[in-house]
């Protein structure tokens with residue numbers, strides 16, 4: 001496949017400013033997301049909660065709701081202020097009263113007294129009616145849950161909801177047993193009111209171990225007086241929402257299931273693992289019930305088996321899946337266990353590509369993952385009962401899980417099931433698409449009319465089967481991990497053959513810049529900086545803290561321990577994307593500077609050899625560490641001064657975000673998410689976060705790095721400013737999670 005690169009953007013003006021300052025591209029030239037919400041029809045049975053204009057708390061009368069329609073008690077018309085006890089007359093009576101002012105004050109007083117009593121009686125009555133409504137809705141909600149459980153149980157006992165369904169079969173559990181199991185858990189759950197946990201996981205009261213469900217979260221919120229909702233019906237019973245609340249979760253709490261092929265800290269080959277580990281926690285913090293599903297590649301300590309084993313057909317083979325579960329930081333982490341996943345942790349996306357690439361290895365794994373995931377809401381009773389399909393949105397990631405939106409549609413929605421469940425597909429890297437021969441379609445267990453969804457033709461592969469293409473078409477919403485990359489994906493250079501389909505999907509497509517896990521990646525508490533001479537540090541202690549980490553890193557890697565020498569880092573997969581070959585090309589120049597260089601990566605054999613060669617050629621100043629070491633990645637991020645990212649394309653990039661969080665200054669190719677997140681340094685205004693270069697070429701990189709080194713050596717206060725600005729940014733997932741939530745809500749109300 002051809003590399004995408006430099007050609008996205010026009011070259012910078014010839015004259016670089018002092019320290020390499022170059023103006024940012026104009027807004028017109030900048031890539032932009034062009035998300036449009038095309039006035040899709042709203043789900044008929046669900047009422048979109050609307051925020052009413054702010055009314056001072058003291059002036060808010062109680063409103064009631066019947067069948068989703070709000071109303072004010074008639075007697076309250078003319079009511080202006082709850083505490084003032086005046087203006088209680090009906091409109092006509094009020095006019096009369098005005099005419100008689102001064103004539104009969106005593107009479108007025110009597111009227112007010114009578115009206116006050118009438119009002120109090122009405123309020124009492126309204127409260128009783130309200131309580132009855134809430135009781136009734138509780139009962140309805142409970143009945144619906146029971147029905148869901150019974151339906152799920154019958155599905156999983158082989159009573160397939162439609163003929164020809166490739167659903168799983170429950171493993172040797174009788175219908176009665178399974179219903180009894182789930183029901184019992186659910187009823188136990190209902191009676192154990194003492195085990196409510198807040199959305200942040202802390203125990204509110206009681207001694208039981210498992211966490212609260214969506215319903216409990218709501219009850220908890222209700223106890224605190226903010227609002228009460230009937231989620232099953234999708235409309236409010238009472239509503240006293242804080243008008244200043246920034247959380248749309250307050251009005252649109254969802255069941256969210258994120259599915260990915262890797263998830264840190266259990267499995268990670270790159271940035272997807274980081275995202276799958278962190279985004280669910282951020283969504284949970286916003287009040288949603290969140291599950292993250294990932295294969296079980298090894299024997300993990302925390303998860304325990306949950307629910308019953310299920311069997312799925314994969315390419316004609318009957319495979320048993322056991323579900324494992326761990327509740328951590330407010331998230332249900334669910335692991336799919338089958339021997340097919342064991343011992344491939346180091347090559348999650350690998351397989352025998354020579355015989356039949358797809359069938360032999362990775363395709364089988366991903367079919368199984370997606371089949372097991374799409375049924376998880378029915379057969380994984382987290383905390384006592386299953387997620388079900390109420391307010392359910394799946395988030396699939398990259399081609400590996402792009403089958404999920406297709407299975408959701410083909411197995412369920414086409415047959416009238418899970419019709420309100422939605423799927424969002426996130427593109428982390430379009431360069432990998434799940435391409436194979438058209439014949440492999442037979443292994444996907446899909447109706448023949450679905451073949452067209454997978455058929456794709458492009459100059460790279462001719463006619464072929466393309467799993468990413470099918471997922472993009474089937475998903476309700478499409479996301480990618482930065483605005484820049486969203487723009488690039490629509491170009492022939494950046495879309496890697498799928499730009500046509502992405503352009504067609506433009507109405508549902510949007511970019512959201514990744515956040516970072518600020519617990520894991522935080523110099524103040526980073527666990528990898530607590531030993532071997534390293535040190536935690538903050539914005540206040542960055543000077544001394546970083547100096548200490550730099551010395552510890554130089555010592556650990558056997559480099560001369562020198563505080564004055566700038567240390568340059570590269571961390572990444574060794575492939576064409578990351579541009580490590582450009583560093584190799586520039587090495588004669590780099591090695592001629594008084595610098596140290598540390599390269600960490602694993603991947604293509606020839607590039608691993610390059611790292612070893614660079615180290616042996618420049619042993620006094622270069623280290624090439626071949627392998628995957630999370631600890632070293634953290635220590636390098638803390639102990640180096642400059643991070644080099646000459647990526648040819650970079651959908652978002654996390655290392656530059658980590659670097660800025662640790663006061664390490666990034667020098668990056670201005671592409672995709674790097675362009676979005678690293679603002680070029682402007683010495684005249686002392687603004688910006690690092691250096692960018694416009695073409696993925698060694699010379700351009702040398703120019704930018706030269707300006708960066710010059711600033712490091714000769715403009716100390718500018719350097720400190722760069723560091724400080726980087727560290728002061730809010731790079732957490734909080735903002736991104738809010739954006740995700742908006743997309744999920746849009747998907748939910750899209751019909």
Ligand SMILES: Nc1ncnc2c1ncn2[C@@H]1O[C@H](COP(=O)(O)OP(=O)(O)O[C@H]2O[C@H](CO)[C@@H](O)[C@H](O)[C@H]2O)[C@@H](O)[C@H]1O
Pocket residue numbers: 269270271272274275428429481514571572573600601602627628629630633650651652653654655673
């Ligand atoms: N040898 C090694 N040892 C230890 N750690 C290593 C390592 N090599 C890489 N890493 C770590 O892996 C992660 C890589 O993050 P990137 O954003 O560069 O991811 P990647 O290109 O894999 O992901 C894709 O998905 C992510 C997430 O959306 C996008 O940011 C990105 O642009 C896109 O290409 C970082 O946490 C990094 O520290």
